[in-house]
Amino acid sequence: MLVGLANLRMDFLRTNRLDRLLLERFPTPPAALQTKPIRLALLASSTADHLLPAIRIAALRRGLWVTIYTNQYGQYQQELLDGSSPLHLFAPDIIVFAFDARHLAHGIGAGSGRTSDSLADSTTARLVTLWQTARAAFGCPIIQQTALQVFPALIGNNEHRFDGSAYGFLQRLNARLRTAADAERIELLALDDRAAADGIAAWYDPVMWHRAKQEVHPAAAPLYGDMIGRLLASLQGRSFKCLVLDLDNTLWGGVIGDDGLDGIVLGQGSARGESFVEFQEYVRDLAQRGIILAVCSKNDEANALAPFHSHPDMVLKRSDIAAFVANWDDKPANLRRIARQLNIGIDALVFADDNPFERDIVRRNLPMVAVPELPVDPAFYSRAIADGGYFETLSVTPEDVDRAAHYQANLERTTLQAAATDLPQYLKSLDMVMHSGPFDKVGLQRIVQLINKTNQFNLTTRRYTEEEVLAQMADPQVATLQLRLLDRFGDNGMIAVVIGRIDDRGRDFTIDSWLMSCRVLGRQAEVSTLQLIVEAARQLGAERLVGEYCPTAKNAMVCDHYAKLGFDLADRQDDGASRWVLPLASFAPTENFIANVRKNND
């Protein structure tokens, strides 16, 4: 309900009002939210209070509860350095540095003797020091806002040639911030890019600056908040995963069932036809960087498939679509079906449909699905989807790129399963190979992603940031496992993450986190995983494994997990949480279908 409310498009006044109601109603994070509340410190050099409601609402729109701290006006540096400051007391788990252009450009000017180059260097160095100080103090992710170009040019088109220009300084600084951010593993909030697309007037009004030192215009606050919300979602691995597409008048012009293959508008020769091609190219590029594609169309399936098979101007092929649903059922029911088929949450879907009626019925029935308001002209479809920021990603991993192929192969596996006469025979026929190893830098991003977005096969649902995972990797009492599963259809990628800790007496090895990707359910991968956990625990000298189950709204499927694996119940709380014990002396491996286990670098 809360998330549904936050999803309404709102201007800044409505945003502020909803925020006030929420804070009155929920002084502490509501218990119903599945995610770990976030403590965000917004460290700003000028007025930022007007941005806070929008940040909270945008985060809530993505299922995240944020508590925000802002520094005393002009005091961010002191608060960062003083270990007893309110900032340190607050103990943030995300920091956003938001500096206004004048603060950054302090000291530049024609006749100042400072060049934009040297000032850009020293300012970048100062920011890097701030990031490092913040990281050392709090060990948390850091977001740096790029500078808004608020200065007027002094010489014009070739402003970069005039070395005393504040405008030119900001150009250089924003370029250097990108390199520095990559080197320091800092995320950027690219206000400069956004303002270049929207026009600086949409973001900055000198009147507001002079009146209240608000560099970001209050009316732009909802978008500012949303951009932060996207980054927070991405940091938590909670960005949207799948783009569900309508067909008629969304991927091509006209109605395939009425107009036929040669009647639909697609391809060179008409402006609309070219617009649809360009939209399909954008969608294909999204797929190539890891977004899953699905089709949800009211059509006879044969008609819906025809262009994919036979239209020469179709950019998207049937093989690009991981789930293809064309029938006459209502779209909310079909979206549920698609999420189920792909084994992803319904809240991971973005639904693109030209028809306002279908958009409305989906919004009403499935408020957790993102539904961009597609404009009438297909030339603007891709912009509408990009502007929603649904698929915000901090970096593209090789896993992302393989994902679409992945889901495709999964569907083939399902088909094979239907064909095989019995389950053991089917599992054997998959020729599964498991690769196991402790966490490493290469796998880190995917590990953090899985820790933060796995809901169903997750025994404890403990969410950790990248920094926390790094700390666990460095802890000698902690053993970690990342597992990949390969089979005859391809690489399933990382499918399991385990974190365990040996107690100080060196006796009990407690499984802090055990989560697996739902892609590989029903393959008995958990049996092989247990054997690997046992080995890791024995290496640390453990005598017993201790497993915990913490119930959430989504993980009922693993409530008997430890019982099935032969653990004994140690105790059960009123809330359903339970602890399980497995003595290692008597543990013997069971036979399963993953014959081959290979270990890397341990």
Next chain:
Amino acid sequence: MTDAEILQGVTDIFRDVFGDDDLVLTPDMTADDIDDWDSFNHINIMVATEVRFGIKFQTAEVEPLRNVGELLSLIRQKLSVKA
């Protein structure tokens, strides 16, 4: 735009800013009459008014405003210049 429409528009803004759907504006109402009418909310009222009516206040126009009635007549004057 009629005076009644302007008053309705400004009333909507005040109700959102102060979170009070029963708020009724009178021309002589000032910041002293509403508890939360601080400088932060004052800016929000001005910005929302600009957005709602598609007008732009100059710095010099906003500062001398003393009550709701003066705000209404400033909006009326701006809209008539626009028309």
